[in-house]
Amino acid sequence: MSNFRNRLRRLEREAEGERMTLRCSECGEGFTAYGDVALECIAYGWSKDTGEKGYRETPEDIKRLFEHEHDMDAFIETTTGLPFMDRRVTGLDLGGPLG
Numbered sequence: 001m002s003n004f005r006n007r008l009r010r011l012e013r014e015a016e017g018e019r020m021t022l023r024c025s026e027c028g029e030g031f032t033a034y035g036d037v038a039l040e041c042i043a044y045g046w047s048k049d050t051g052e053k054g055y056r057e058t059p060e061d062i063k064r065l066f067e068h069e070h071d072m073d074a075f076i077e078t079t080t081g082l083p084f085m086d087r088r089v090t091g092l093d094l095g096g097p098l099g
């Protein structure tokens with residue numbers, strides 16, 4: 001049954017399209033996350049800060065990034081070699097207030 005569920009999950013992810021591979025520059029641990037990763041992280045971080053519930057369940061991939069012992073600022077997006085939270089990677093301007 002779990003094989004089937006894994007396959008289903010993989011199909012879902014293929015439908016979502018985006019896959020991001022990250023590496024922690026502190027310890028070298030690798031991560032793979034799917035979907036709108038930067039956006040999910042921002043949403044999850046925000047909901048943690050404010051105690052508000054997110055608009056939906058946070059994916060395990062994203063939780064794993066937050067649970068890592070090192071700060072997310074240390075994460076490198078492996079295909080570009082740029083910092084994960086760099087706006088060239090996220091496509092988002094994180095310099096301004098997030099509301």
Ligand SMILES: [Zn+2]
Nearest residue numbers: 024026027070
């Ligand atoms: Zn690390």
